[in-house]
Amino acid sequence: MATTLQSLRFPFHPSITPPNSHTYPSSTVHYTPKSNTFNSSFIATRNKRLLSSRALNSEYSPTVAENLGDVSIFTAAGESVLFKDLWDQEQGIAVVALLRHFGCPCCWELASTLKESKSRFDAAGVKLIAVGVGAPNKARILAERLPFPMDCLYADPDRKAYNFFDLYYGFGRTFFNPASASVLSRFDALQKAVKNYTIEATPDDRSGVLQQGGMFVFRGKELLYARKDEGTGDHAPLDDVFDVCCKVPVT
Numbered sequence: 001m002a003t004t005l006q007s008l009r010f011p012f013h014p015s016i017t018p019p020n021s022h023t024y025p026s027s028t029v030h031y032t033p034k035s036n037t038f039n040s041s042f043i044a045t046r047n048k049r050l051l052s053s054r055a056l057n058s059e060y061s062p063t064v065a066e067n068l069g070d071v072s073i074f075t076a077a078g079e080s081v082l083f084k085d086l087w088d089q090e091q092g093i094a095v096v097a098l099l100r101h102f103g104c105p106c107c108w109e110l111a112s113t114l115k116e117s118k119s120r121f122d123a124a125g126v127k128l129i130a131v132g133v134g135a136p137n138k139a140r141i142l143a144e145r146l147p148f149p150m151d152c153l154y155a156d157p158d159r160k161a162y163n164f165f166d167l168y169y170g171f172g173r174t175f176f177n178p179a180s181a182s183v184l185s186r187f188d189a190l191q192k193a194v195k196n197y198t199i200e201a202t203p204d205d206r207s208g209v210l211q212q213g214g215m216f217v218f219r220g221k222e223l224l225y226a227r228k229d230e231g232t233g234d235h236a237p238l239d240d241v242f243d244v245c246c247k248v249p250v251t
Contacts (some may be wrong), residue, residue: 059166065089065221071164073131074155076139081154083161087127090220094127095241098162098213101133102142102155103202106183106233107213109193111148117238118149126245128152133159133211134203141201146193157203159211167228168212177231186233217244 061067069084087094097114099107114130121128131154132139139155142148156162162169183190202209215236217225225244227236 060223060226063221064223065218068161068164069221071160073161074136074139074157076136076143076150076153076155078136086129086154087218088220092127092218092220093125093224093245094129094218095121095245096129096131096216096218097236098156098165098167098215099130099132100211100213100229100232101201101203101208102138103134103199103209104232105190105194105197106235107132108142108146108197109183109186109190109233110213110235111142111146112193113189113235113238114152115146115148117242118152120242121245124242124245129154131156131161133157133162133208134201138201138203141198145196145198145201157205157208159208162211162213165214165216165226165228167214168230169210171210173212173230174210174232177234179230179234180232182231182235183233190233215241217241 069082069089071083072080073083075081086096097110099110101107111130114128118128130148130152132142134155135157136155139153140150143150143153159169212229212231213235214228215225216223216227225241227240229235
C-alpha cells in the first residue's frame, strides 16, 4: 500500500521517550534555504541564519578531512570502509550528504533529490556520497524501495561521522526547531518520495532518530562547503552545492 504523509506523524518518527540529557544547543553560525515564509517567528529565525557557508566552514580545522579519513563506516553491502577511501584525496571532488536516518521520510526525499541530480554530479566529475544512520540492512531497504544507487550509499550505525562533524542531536532539534517548517514548502516532492516508504528502515537503536544531518563538499582534503541541518527536513539548498562544485576546476 502506498504511504501517504497523512499516515505519518510529523516529524516522521516512531514513538520515543524524550531523553533528559539531550537538548539542542544554541548555534553560533547558521544557514538556511532561501525561500521559507510561513510565519513571523520562522522568518525571524531564518533571517538570523542567513550567513554564508564560508563562515560555517570556520567551525572546522584545516585538517578536518585528514582526521575524518580515519572514521570507518559501512557500505550498503555491509563492508567496512574508511572515509579516506571514498574519494580521491588529492584533487577529487566529493559531495558528502549525511542523512538523518534511513527511516526518516524527509531523508527519502533528500535521497530522491540527490539521485535525480546524480547525472549532473557525474558530468562535473563529482563523487556523490550519501550516509545514513542505521545498519547496512536498513540502507538496503532505502536503496531497494526508493530506489537509490547502492554504490553511493553508506551506513553509519554508531553515528561516528555525525559525531565527528558535531552535527545537531536531540529531542528539541528533531521535533521543535522552527527550521523544520521548511519541509512544508516541499510537500509534493515529499509525498512522491515516500510512495514506497516503510518504517522498517528505522534504526533498531531508536536513539538514532534524534540525529540531524548535514552537507559537506570536499576537494581532496580541502573542505569547500559545510552546512549543518538546523532541524528535521532543513536540507542544504542543492543550488548552493552545485555552485560550489561548478566553480571548482576538475583536473
